[in-house]
Each structure stands twice: as structure tokens, then as C-alpha cells.
Amino acid sequence: MRFLHIAVLCLGLAAACFADKVTLKDGRVYEGVVLEETEDTVKIKTARTTLTLKREQVASIEKQEGGPLQEREKRLSALDPSKAAGYLDLAKWLTGKGKEAYDLQTLRRLCAAASKLDASQAYEAQMLLGQMLEQASIRREAATAYARALLAKPGNPDARVRMEDLHQGLVQDAKAEMKDLAAALDLVVQGDYAKALPKLQKSETLAMAEEAPSQIGMSIEALTRDVARRVKCTTCDGVGESRCPACDGDGLIMCSACGGTGNKKGFTAGKEKEGISSSVCRTCYGCGSVLCVKCKAERDIQIRFWWTGTYKEYVTVHAKAGREAEALKTEIELTNYTHKSSKWIVLAISGQPPTVGGKTPCGTCQGVKYDPPLSQPPVDRIRVYMTDINDRANGQKPYEVLPKVSEVYDRAVLADECLRYVNGNWVK
Ligand SMILES: [Zn+2]
Ligand SMILES: [Zn+2]
Ligand SMILES: [Zn+2]
Structure with missing residues (x-):
């Protein structure tokens, strides 16, 4: 989630100065980039989402021609998967001349696509991405980008140095995260689900969490859902719902x-x-x-x-x-x-x-009904997993925080193959 917030914030700042402005007849104002206007509709991309508004609702449209956001949309729409160089060029533009329209999500996709479409660009694209991720303090993903750069240019000293610089900080982060996760698991083993739940909710994306499925037969996310059903929320008395505050329950x-x-x-x-x-x-x-x-x-x-x-x-x-x-x-x-x-x-x-x-849905328990599953959590396996995590956190067993260079791949683009940008969205 942190990635998203940063991206939204950056776009939000940029949007404030350079955005197109659509004012509705009821007084609502949307700022962003007007992507398309037809007889019946106006399509605008805001910092949060893309909206299609009915023309009859719209009171006025103020356009900022030639602003960086508009320029970015134009350049994105002109991308062509048969011209791989365009993706890297646009990534460079976005972090340089076009930095007022910078957003990390877009950069991620451009760099991943550039690397995928043309292996000879992978080094430059991943180094650039790694640098921007580091600036945003997203260190583990930055290390992955540098690892990809190394894959593209094996033994390259620049990529190697960047990874080594990140290593120390990542080790510390990972150790702290592992101790938190082990503490949460300990509470599950003790059956103190109410105390375990908030800690587990924080642990879903942490170091070692990816090993949960092989170690305990379920992801941390699934374990969190299981535990949540065992905790009776005091706000809603376990019903998972509360009276609607807007209508006081009448509808x-x-x-x-x-x-x-x-x-x-x-x-x-x-x-x-x-x-x-x-x-x-x-x-x-x-x-x-x-x-x-x-x-x-x-x-x-x-x-x-x-x-x-x-x-x-x-x-x-x-x-x-x-x-x-x-x-x-x-x-x-x-x-x-x-x-x-x-x-x-x-x-x-x-x-x-x-x-x-x-x-x-009850705000305290996020709408989770008290509905304890019949079978207990797999405590024996959780104990083994917990010991393993503790051993690594204490340095008794090795834990490699840096991604294995031979195993890194571009998840986002490989997963969906969306390489073209049409009307504010990435499409196949
Ligand atoms: Zn209501
Ligand atoms: Zn009335
Ligand atoms: Zn509740």
C-alpha cells in the first residue's frame, strides 16, 4: 500500500498546478487530465482514478494545454510495443524534464516493459527504476531492480555497489520484521487471537512471510483471515456490521x-x-x-x-x-x-x-463476522516456522535479504502483458 500512497501523492502535487479542471453543475470539481470528450461524455483521469462523466452533468471544462500531465498522457498514448526504445525514453523523460508529471507506478511499468521488450535496455531501465525506488525508501524493491540490472550486465560494478549499499539497511529491516512476525505467531500458538490479530495484519508483506505457504500450509494473509474469525469484535459484538451512521439504520x-x-x-x-x-x-x-x-x-x-x-x-x-x-x-x-x-x-x-x-461493515473489525473455524490453526507447524524465523532473526541461520539475481523477473508486466496505453489505461 505504501507504494500507492507515494504515487498518488506525487501525482496529487503535480496535478494541483497543471491539471485540467472539470466542474459539475452540482459544484463538484475534478482535477486531472481530460482524456476524451464525446457528445455525451467527458473522461477525466484524476490522481485516484479514471472517471467518465455525463456531459449533461458538466458545467465547465478548463484545460491546461501543454502542461506536463497532458504531455505525459500524450507520450504514453504514443507508445508502441514494436518500438521498444520509446519506453525507456519516456521513463527518462518522466524522471527528468517531465518530473512534474512523475509517478512511480507509471515508471515501474515503463521500466519493466523496456526491459522485457528489448534486453539491451534492461540494464539502464532497471538502474533508473532502482534509483527512484531508493529515493522513495522502497528498499527491497530497489534491490530487486538492481538485481535485474545485474542479470542484464553480469558483474557490473555499479549495480553490485548499489546492492551492497542497500544490504545493511535491508538486513536490519528484515530482522525487526521477523521478530514482529514471530511474536504474532507466538500469540496464535498461545490462542491469544485478539492480541495476535493486529500484529498479523501488519505482517502480511514482511520478510519471511512468503515462506508461510510452504511452512504452515497457508499464507499469512489466510492465517490472518482465519484468526480474525476467532476474535469477537466488541464494537459490533461479532456481527461484523453496525448500524449505518448516515441513516441511523433505517436505510x-x-x-x-x-x-x-x-x-x-x-x-x-x-x-x-x-x-x-x-x-x-x-x-x-x-x-x-x-x-x-x-x-x-x-x-x-x-x-x-x-x-x-x-x-x-x-x-x-x-x-x-x-x-x-x-x-x-x-x-x-x-x-x-x-x-x-x-x-x-x-x-x-x-x-x-x-x-x-x-x-x-463495522469499522473496528472491517466487517469480519465472529465465526470461529472448527479446526484449530496448525499450531505444531506454526511453532516450527516461528523457530525458523527466530533463528534467522538472531543470526543463527542465514537469511538472504537481497534477491537472488538468477530469480528476479518483472512481475507486473509478465503477469498482465499490458504494454499499450489507451485512454488512461494499460491494455493488452
Ligand atoms: Zn444508511
Ligand atoms: Zn422530497
Ligand atoms: Zn466489529
Whole structure:
């Protein structure tokens, strides 16, 4: 997770000065790079994500032509896997002239792709990546990058020196991490799951954690999930859910536009034969309340129609929070409140009690229900694993913190083969 935060922060800083700005009619503002504009949509890449906005929601677009972020998007889109040199060139640009648009995630991918596409670039690409990772204090990954550089140029003194410099710090980090992990495992063996849990949650990505599957038959992540189910959360009494704070458990929020009456402000009486089109509150569509978005509430909404000779007809639609209009539009025209394909007028709209909603995952236990697995954790194997970790942390057994040069590979790119950049995303 730490990697992500750093990347987001860097982009965030850059974005603040050079970003395109899209302002919505409801006042929300998105900053980033506008990737695409069509008649109906505007696509913007922000520091966090890529969004497609409806054109009708957009009040204004301010573009910063020629800013570094725009330049970066342009250069990324021009990448071509048949021209391998472009990837390394762009990586260099991103750490040099284009450093205001720098983000680590992009650099990782560019360097991995450059190395993969053209072995003769691997040395330079991995040295560059290693240097930037070191600057961000991501030392173990930096060592992996230097190891890849060594693989590309065996015996190269620069890569060798960088790795050796990192070694001492990595050994210290690893020893501290191993002691923490061993302490967490000791608590599991003792059956003190409540104390073990927070320590395990911190240990998932630590040194030696990768050996867990072969040593205890499950990853630290799986062990953490197993232990979490054995701990009864005091906040939610083990249910894993708590009452939604936004709607106080009702799944509904009173409509502030009409004060809960379902009618336009100041409306007193209606003429039945005209239906509700002139009187209905346009925010809650006559229900007097809206579904709570926080707990993703859902309910049925009943629509009552009137037409000479037919008098009453009920239709029920199912609505999800924030999408009430979409549900109603399947039956009625929301502009004049008539049936979608006939002349029936809408007499009344009434929301039924929610069938879903009112609960949010408990923040303390992250929504994990108290549900102790029947079988105990494999304590005998955990003891052996723990001893092994302690022995290495105390220097009684060797533990190599630096990656084996013969074993390093480019996980990110090898895993997904996404080498092209189209519309703000890496694609195959
Ligand atoms: Zn709610
Ligand atoms: Zn209302
Ligand atoms: Zn809880």
C-alpha cells in the first residue's frame, strides 16, 4: 500500500498546478487530465482514478494545454510495443524534464516493459527504476531492480555497489520484521487471537512471510483471515456490521427538499385528475425520503396510475440508492409524470420500507463476522516456522535479504502483458 500512497501523492502535487479542471453543475470539481470528450461524455483521469462523466452533468471544462500531465498522457498514448526504445525514453523523460508529471507506478511499468521488450535496455531501465525506488525508501524493491540490472550486465560494478549499499539497511529491516512476525505467531500458538490479530495484519508483506505457504500450509494473509474469525469484535459484538451512521439504520434519509411531505414546498392540495406532475417533490419523487447511499439501501416503489375507464393501476419498481430516477424511468416519464408508453397519468408514488440497507461493515473489525473455524490453526507447524524465523532473526541461520539475481523477473508486466496505453489505461 505504501507504494500507492507515494504515487498518488506525487501525482496529487503535480496535478494541483497543471491539471485540467472539470466542474459539475452540482459544484463538484475534478482535477486531472481530460482524456476524451464525446457528445455525451467527458473522461477525466484524476490522481485516484479514471472517471467518465455525463456531459449533461458538466458545467465547465478548463484545460491546461501543454502542461506536463497532458504531455505525459500524450507520450504514453504514443507508445508502441514494436518500438521498444520509446519506453525507456519516456521513463527518462518522466524522471527528468517531465518530473512534474512523475509517478512511480507509471515508471515501474515503463521500466519493466523496456526491459522485457528489448534486453539491451534492461540494464539502464532497471538502474533508473532502482534509483527512484531508493529515493522513495522502497528498499527491497530497489534491490530487486538492481538485481535485474545485474542479470542484464553480469558483474557490473555499479549495480553490485548499489546492492551492497542497500544490504545493511535491508538486513536490519528484515530482522525487526521477523521478530514482529514471530511474536504474532507466538500469540496464535498461545490462542491469544485478539492480541495476535493486529500484529498479523501488519505482517502480511514482511520478510519471511512468503515462506508461510510452504511452512504452515497457508499464507499469512489466510492465517490472518482465519484468526480474525476467532476474535469477537466488541464494537459490533461479532456481527461484523453496525448500524449505518448516515441513516441511523433505517436505510432512508428524510428528503430535505420537501421536509418529508413528498410535495413541493408550500403545496397544500392537488387536483386528482391532473396527477402529481405539478405538485410532486422532484428530489424524492413523492416518497418523502431518499434511499441511503452509504449503506446501499434498496426498496420497492409503488406507482399508482389513473386513466378514464381504467381508474387505478399499480406498478411496482425496485430502486437502489442513488438510482431511484433510473428505476422510475422504466415505467414513467419523469418530465410530465405520465406512463412511459400510454396516456395514464401518475396519481401517487410511494416508497415501501427498504428491503436492503441500514447496515455498514463495522469499522473496528472491517466487517469480519465472529465465526470461529472448527479446526484449530496448525499450531505444531506454526511453532516450527516461528523457530525458523527466530533463528534467522538472531543470526543463527542465514537469511538472504537481497534477491537472488538468477530469480528476479518483472512481475507486473509478465503477469498482465499490458504494454499499450489507451485512454488512461494499460491494455493488452
Ligand atoms: Zn444508511
Ligand atoms: Zn422530497
Ligand atoms: Zn466489529
